[in-house]
Every structure is written in structure tokens, then in C-alpha cells.
Amino acid sequence: MDELEILINALSVSPENSVLRKHVAELQFKKGLFEEALLNFNIVLAEEFNFETLECKLNCLVSLERFDEAKTIVDEEMDPEENWANGHVILSKCFFHNKEYKNALKSYEKAVELLPELKDDEFYKKIKEFDPREKLRELQGNTVEEEHEVYSDFSMDKPKGNMITFSDVGGMEKAKESININIIFPLKNPEFFKAYGKKAGGGILLYGPPGCGKTFMAQATAGECNANFTNISITDILDMYIGESEKNLHSIFENARRYKPAVIFIDEIDAIGGKRQSMSSSASRSLTNQLLVEMDSTQSDNENLLVIGATNTPWQVDSALRRPGRFDRILFIQPPDFKARVEILKLHLKDKPCENIDYERIAKKLVKYSGADIKAICDVASENVIKIAMAKGKILPITTKDLNDAVKQVKPSTIEWLNTAKNYATYSNQSGIYDEVIEYLKSAD
Ligand code: ATP
Numbered sequence: 457m458d459e460l461e462i463l464i465n466a467l468s469v470s471p472e473n474s475v476l477r478k479h480v481a482e483l484q485f486k487k488g489l490f491e492e493a494l495l496n497f498n499i500v501l502a503e504e505f506n507f508e509t510l511e512c513k514l515n516c517l518v519s520l521e522r523f524d525e526a527k528t529i530v531d532e533e534m535d536p537e538e539n540w541a542n543g544h545v546i547l548s549k550c551f552f553h554n555k556e557y558k559n560a561l562k563s564y565e566k567a568v569e570l571l572p573e574l575k576d577d578e579f580y581k582k583i584k585e586f587d588p589r590e591k592l593r594e595l596q597g598n599t600v601e602e603e604h605e606v607y608s609d610f611s612m613d614k615p616k617g618n619m620i621t622f623s624d625v626g627g628m629e630k631a632k633e634s635i636n637i638n639i640i641f642p643l644k645n646p647e648f649f650k651a652y653g654k655k656a657g658g659g660i661l662l663y664g665p666p667g668c669g670k671t672f673m674a675q676a677t678a679g680e681c682n683a684n685f686t687n688i689s690i691t692d693i694l695d696m697y698i699g700e701s702e703k704n705l706h707s708i709f710e711n712a713r714r715y716k717p718a719v720i721f722i723d724e725i726d727a728i729g730g731k732r733q734s735m736s737s738s739a740s741r742s743l744t745n746q747l748l749v750e751m752d753s754t755q756s757d758n759e760n761l762l763v764i765g766a767t768n769t770p771w772q773v774d775s776a777l778r779r780p781g782r783f784d785r786i787l788f789i790q791p792p793d794f795k796a797r798v799e800i801l802k803l804h805l806k807d808k809p810c811e812n813i814d815y816e817r818i819a820k821k822l823v824k825y826s827g828a829d830i831k832a833i834c835d836v837a838s839e840n841v842i843k844i845a846m847a848k849g850k851i852l853p854i855t856t857k858d859l860n861d862a863v864k865q866v867k868p869s870t871i872e873w874l875n876t877a878k879n880y881a882t883y884s885n886q887s888g889i890y891d892e893v894i895e896y897l898k899s900a901d
Pocket residue numbers: 624625626627628665666667668669670671672673766767768792800803826827828829831
């Protein structure tokens with residue numbers, strides 16, 4: 457019997473011994489038994505929270521390549537604790553995995569500034585290799601062709617086998633139908649549309665409360681079209697070349713045009729295409745202008761280029777962006793209705809052991825819960841069951857009761873947004889863009 461086996465035996469006799477359990481978990485981690493180590497760290501954390509154990513848990517998640525979970529935890533804990541050096545290291549690894557090299561570098565540099573012992577030359581070299589600023593420096597003297605090649609290295613993703621499609625998105629039938637008719641069909645059948653003098657592509661603006669699947673829907677749309685996909689945010693544009701934000705935006709569009717059919721997804725579009733009247737700096741105003749130019753199909757060759765913008769604050773988006781030829785289709789991504797909530801519950805529990813779950817009963821309780829809230833309920837229920845399963849030493853299924861208990865621990869996150877939107881829908885709905893919000897508020901089930 458090796459040391460680990462002996463300790464596991466001892467733990468089965470005194471499962472409440474947290475010090476022993478943590479030691480077992482550390483040995484499991486060293487031996488590469490990351491799943492087992494994670495379960496044990498979770499139990500220790502449930503008994504008593506401390507940062508050191510949390511860091512061990514995060515290292516397990518990173519080793520298991522569960523980067524999204526790790527990042528969510530660090531983001532939550534980082535708030536009052538910005539000087540958490542190891543947290544920045546974990547963030548850096550998560551960013552690196554998500555190909556957000558600039559953010560990976562920033563987090564790494566912050567970690568080393570806080571705690572120089574965390575220096576990891578090999579990892580640093582790896583990030584720098586991919587950092588767009590480094591690549592662009594190398595470019596000096598290169599031809600435009602070569603510049604495009606380099607851009608393509610880091611800004612376009614060809615859909616992969618595991619890319620999500622509409623079948624991964626619960627509910628949203630209206631949005632799916634609209635995207636199918638207006639976007640996917642024209643992109644897949646350009647000849648058909650040409651016959652009627654219409655071009656495929658264009659802009660679509662998704663708005664709605666946080667966590668209701670705007671980003672998810674954009675990714676699924678790219679998956680359905682089998683198109684190249686690039687996801688941009690304000691930081692990509694502002695930081696990439698200092699002082700040349702408009703040029704960056706133009707380059708991203710130009711690159712996408714070269715790789716058509718392509719989907720550009722701009723999250724938090726209000727940050728890039730905000731109302732020019734309310735902007736204090738001329739730099740922000742000219743960035744909005746640049747976006748207007750890029751999206752203007754009369755000025756650029758945007759056929760087979762689809763731009764999807766997403767925002768939680770549509771009232772802050774410049775109205776010029778909503779004119780024909782730009783974001784002329786606007787879709788409200790509402791909190792999921794009853795049927796969608798059942799589907800989302802099923803989607804997020806599909807790979808987990810479950811027993812006779814009454815999905816309808818749970819879904820009835822989830823009015824105004826977002827898709828992300830429902831996912832959180834499934835995660836909380838799983839974690840609660842895992843803790844009991846570990847103590848009993850056998851796999852236990854998730855039941856309706858576990859989900860019911862989890863519902864009590866997660867609050868709906870859309871209410872604040874809906875209250876704000878109600879004001880806009882009531883007092884500034886001249887063009888009728890919030891009609892769908894009004895309809896939803898009347899009928900919310
Ligand atoms: P934000 O405005 O905060 O960026 P969002 O509207 O873009 O939020 P997403 O990031 O797309 O929301 O959703 C968060 C997560 O919630 C998704 O990754 C997914 O796991 C889950 N989710 C949301 N809506 C759905 C849905 N309709 N079906 C399945 N999962 C969903």
C-alpha cells in the first residue's frame with residue numbers, strides 16, 4: 457500500500473478530518489489525479505473557506521482545462537482582493553487558453569509585480585510569442601499581404617467540430633427563426649438572394665438582460681453558418697496599437713472581409729458605438745464614426761460579412777448604427793419563457809447523473825431567471841450532491857429536491873435590467889424599438 461492509499465483508508469474512518477483530507481487532496485494533485493483532488497478540495501472548502509485551499513482547487517480546474525469555471529471563481533474573489541497574485545496567475549492561464557494573449561500578458565505581469573517569485577520565464581515567452589503587439593512589431597516593413605496573414609493568426613477562428621449550434625441553445629425560437637431567415641439562409645444560398653437583387657450579410661443587434669444568451673446565440677449563429685468567427689471587445693481595439701483605435705477596427709473588418717463568409721461579434725457594442733452626443737472625448741466619437749463607416753454597405757464590400765452586436769444597454773447605442781445597411785435587425789433576447797427554461801435545465805443537466813427530475817415543476821419557479829442563472833442552479837445542485845456523494849463514497853443522482861434547494865441559493869439576475877428597460881420602453885419608445893420589451897413585460901410567465 458502506498459502513502460496515498462493508507463491516507464485514503466484513514467480518511468474513510470474519519471471523513472470529518474479536514475487536515476487529513478487536504479493532505480490527501482494535495483497528494484492526489486501531485487499524482488495527477490485532478491478529479492479526485494478537486495472533489496476533496498471542494499469538501500475542505502465547504503467545511504472552512506481559505507484562500508490557500510481555493511488556490512489548490514483552482515490549480516485542479518486549470519489542470520482539468522476547466523478554464524471558464526476557474527476564471528469565474530477568480531473574478532468573483534478578485535473584487536475586494538485585487539492584490540491576489542496567484543489569482544492573477546490563474547487568470548493569465550485562463551486568458552491564454554482562450555487566446556486572449558494581451559489580457560494573459562497583463563495578468564501575468566500584474567502577478568509578477570505583486571509577487572516576483574511567481575516569475576515563469578517559459579510561460580512568459582509563450583504568451584509573448586502570441587501577443588499581437590509583438591507580432592505587429594515584427595511586421596514593420598512587411599507588405600499589406602503579410603500584415604493580413606498575421607492578423608488572421610489571432611483574430612479569426614474557423615468553426616471547429618465542437619463549435620456550438622442552435623441545438624445547444626435552449627428556447628429563443630423567435631430569435632432563431634429570425635436569424636435563420638435573415639442571416640443563415642442568405643449566407644448559405646447567396647445565389648438565391650442575388651436573383652432578387654439582395655445581398656447576404658449585414659448587421660444584427662442583440663439586446664437584453666445579462667446572461668440571457670446573447671453571446672451564446674452569436675456563437676451558435678457562426679456555428680450554424682460554418683463561417684469564420686471573430687469576437688471583439690473594446691479592449692482589443694483600444695490597446696492593440698496605442699492611439700490608433702480606428703485603424704485597428706478597420707483592420708479587423710478588412711481581415712474578416714478577406715475570410716468571408718465571416719461573422720464579427722462585437723460584445724458590449726455600446727462601448728464602441730455609443731451615442732456620440734454623450735461622449736466626452738473626441739477619440740470615442742471618432743471610433744463610433746469609424747464603426748459607422750465599416751458597417752455602411754454602400755462604402756464597403758460587406759457581402760457575406762455578418763456583424764452581430766450585443767448590448768445590455770441599447771439606449772446607449774448611437775441611433776445612426778440602427779439605420780438600414782447597418783444594424784437594421786434588432787432582436788430582444790429576453791429571459792427564457794417556461795418552455796425555454798425546461799430546455800435549458802435539460803441541456804445543462806444532460807451529462808450529469810439525474811433521477812426522475814420534474815423539469816416542469818422547477819421551470820415554473822424560474823420566472824425572470826436568465827439562462828446563466830439556470831446554469832448556476834444546475835452547477836450548485838451538482839456541487840451539493842457531489843459533497844454528499846464524496847462523504848458516502850458512491851455516485852448519487854441529482855434529484856428534483858436538489859434542484860429545488862439550489863433554486864433557493866440563486867436569485868434571478870434580470871429584475872434590475874427589466875426595471876430600467878421598463879422606464880425606457882415607457883418614456884422613450886418613439887421608434888417602437890422597445891415594443892418587444894413591453895410585450896414581454898405584459899406576458900412574463
Ligand atoms: P452578458 O450580457 O452578461 O454578456 P449574455 O446575454 O451574452 O450575457 P451569455 O454569455 O451568452 O449571456 O450566457 C451566459 C451563459 O449562460 C452561457 O454560456 C450559457 O451557458 C448559459 N445560457 C444562457 N442562455 C442560454 C440558453 N438559451 N440555452 C443554454 N444556455 C444558456
